[in-house]
Amino acid sequence: MKASRVAAAGAAAASAVLVLSAPAFAHVSVQPEGEAAKGGYATVNFKVPNERDNASTTKLEVSFPAEHPLASVMPQLVDGWKTQVTKSKLAKPLTLHGEQIDEAVTKVTWTATGKGIEPGYFQKFPLSIGQLPEDADQLVFKALQTYSNKEVVRWIEAQKEGQEEPENPAPVLELTAASSDGHHGSTAEDASATSAAKDTVAETPADTSDTTARVLGVVGIVVGAAGVAYGVLAGRRRTTDA
Known part of the structure; x- marks a missing residue:
């Protein structure tokens, strides 16, 4: 009896360890290729994992921060996906390379033309963006991930300092300082x-x-x-x- 109790306790402890050490679910994220330096241009990838085992991801919508509008956003072609870039008028025009810009990209939407992102896979969606702001340390995007079963996961929650990561965190692009020679990243x-x-x-x-x-x-x-x-x-x- 004593041996069986010890064995049962050991099994319970092992299960608890497995639960505690299980990795958190992956989420939509954004990372630069190289650096994303303030005041410059960068190529970034939105990485989208499929978290469902019974449905494929068929659509991704990424909204851009209104407080730091980006005048230049160029998507790279992704096989099996159709891309739509949405622009909106700015309340306050930007000055870019000596020219006034009165509109900026507010959203990019990728829609699958085939199977989409199947269970067990992920997809990267590249964008060339700029000019990055000089007065911010990061850019927070909001992403909506739509599955083939019509489920929509809203990756829109901002990370608050000193608190645990939210359940559905928004993708965050960390910006680096421009080099002293004026080069704004590569x-x-x-x-x-x-x-x-x-x-x-x-x-x-x-x-x-x-x-x-x-x-x-x-x-x-x-x-x-x-x-x-x-x-x-x-x-x-x-x-x-x-």
Whole structure:
């Protein structure tokens, strides 16, 4: 009896540990490719996981913060999805690159043209956005995730300082400070160019070493041939003297 009670208690404790250590459900989030620097432009990805085992995600609506309007929003084509960009008039026009902008993007909607995001999968939705505000540390978006069974999950709750994460947190894009040289972060194209430059630099020493080895090889052959010729001539001279 005592052994069975201990076993039962151990099983209960193990179950409690599993429950406590179970990961929180994934939610719609946004992350930059590289950095999202204040005052600059960035490419960001909205990551959408499917949290249901009996329905697919067929629609995503992302609303942009009205207090920090973005004049430039360009979506990347996503296979199997149709994209709609909604713009609205601004109460207070923006000045961007010396020009006045009186409208900004307020919402981007992706609608599945096929199966959507099936159970057990996630999808990324890339956007190029800018000009990012210089007077904010983050941008809070609101997202609506619609499933094939008509269920709508509203990822709109703001994280309050000092409190636990809400059940349906809104996607938050953290902004970094612009560099001292005035460069406002890098885009995906900049990253590709940097990577290519590194590859070129890495290849240069190898090419130089290979060329040097070839030159030294040729010099060695010439020196060796000269030595053989000298030996033959010396032998002939000895024969003649004899």
